[in-house]
Structure formats: C-alpha cells, structure tokens
Amino acid sequence: MLFKDLKPKVVDILHTNSNSITDRLHAVCQLLSDNIEYYDWVGFYFKNGDKEELKLKTYVGEETDHVIIPFGKGIxxxxxVSNENFIVPDVQAQDNYIACSFKVKSEIVVPLFKDGENIGQIDIDSETPDPFTDKDERFLEFVNLEVAKIL
Structure with a gap:
C-alpha cells in the first residue's frame, strides 16, 4: 500500500477512535507493519518523565528487551539527543547500535515533537538491507505530526 493511501487510515485511527492513546498508537504500529512489507518492527518510544532515557510505549514485531534506552545509546x-531523523542502511556498520535481533538489517528513527520539544520517536526495524528513502522519512514525519495532535 502506498504512503498516500495510508495517511487517511493513520488519521482515522488516531482521531476518530475512542480507545486509549496507547491502543491507538498500537493500532498505527499494526497498520504500518501490516501494509509496508519492509517494516518488520514498529514502535513508539517516549521520554521517560524527567529522566534522560526513552521508554517503549507500544510496538508490533518481535519481543525486545530494549524497553528503556538511555539518551545517546543506540540509534x-x-x-x-540530536532531534534529527536517522536512517541506518546497514546496522552492522554502526558503532553505537543496540542489536535487537540478528535478523534486523536496517533502521529508521524519526523524532516526535510536541510544542517544539522532542518527546519521543517512532522506530522502525527492517530485515531488508537499505530499504528506507526520503518517502519513508516524510511519511513518518506525517505520522508523528498526527500523533502529537492527540498527546
């Protein structure tokens, strides 16, 4: 399914659903995982209170031990820390990569801003080498803008 076809579905899940925020975020993860062939693990991390760490809120994909990630560690x-998108075409080439699964070949992480502050991110792992493009970045930025509206 094309990104343009997924956008209204994302909006529908986030804005016309009476479920909890976590349930809506999980539904978005499921939508992306089900419809984008190379999105093998999809999750949302958020800043953990006043701590300098991220906490996993919800995800779809293989189980992970990485529920808490310190700022600066891993992608x-x-x-x-950087407040910038990060595409990793080959996770094996990254010195500061936290291995989640031996199957993961690439990753994209896009920060989520609310009122100008980086409060979290969407994280996508792929078992496909180097699948992410500018189109993925723009789409995930759109997803995060819509998520910010419900927070």
Whole structure:
C-alpha cells in the first residue's frame, strides 16, 4: 500500500477512535507493519518523565528487551539527543547500535515533537538491507505530526 493511501487510515485511527492513546498508537504500529512489507518492527518510544532515557510505549514485531534506552545509546538514544531523523542502511556498520535481533538489517528513527520539544520517536526495524528513502522519512514525519495532535 502506498504512503498516500495510508495517511487517511493513520488519521482515522488516531482521531476518530475512542480507545486509549496507547491502543491507538498500537493500532498505527499494526497498520504500518501490516501494509509496508519492509517494516518488520514498529514502535513508539517516549521520554521517560524527567529522566534522560526513552521508554517503549507500544510496538508490533518481535519481543525486545530494549524497553528503556538511555539518551545517546543506540540509534534511538542518538535521535533523542540530536532531534534529527536517522536512517541506518546497514546496522552492522554502526558503532553505537543496540542489536535487537540478528535478523534486523536496517533502521529508521524519526523524532516526535510536541510544542517544539522532542518527546519521543517512532522506530522502525527492517530485515531488508537499505530499504528506507526520503518517502519513508516524510511519511513518518506525517505520522508523528498526527500523533502529537492527540498527546
């Protein structure tokens, strides 16, 4: 399914659903995982209170031990500090990568801003080498803008 076809579905899940925020975020993770072939693990991390760490809120994909990630550690932790999108075409080539599964080949992390503050991120792992493009970045930025509206 094309990103343009997924956008109204994301909006529908987030804005016309009476479920909890976590349930809506989980439904978005499921939508992306089900419809984008190379999105093998999809999750949302958020800043953990006043701590300099991220906490996993919800995800779809293989189980992970990485529920808490310190700022600066791994790709997610680096995005929490840099406030910039991070595409990793080959996770094996990254020195500061936290291995989640031997199957993961690439990753994209896009920060989520609310009122100008980086409060979290969407994290996508792929078992496909180097699948992410500018289109993925723009789409995930759109998803995060819509998520910010319900927080």
């Amino acid at each position: 997610c932790g680096q995005v929490a």
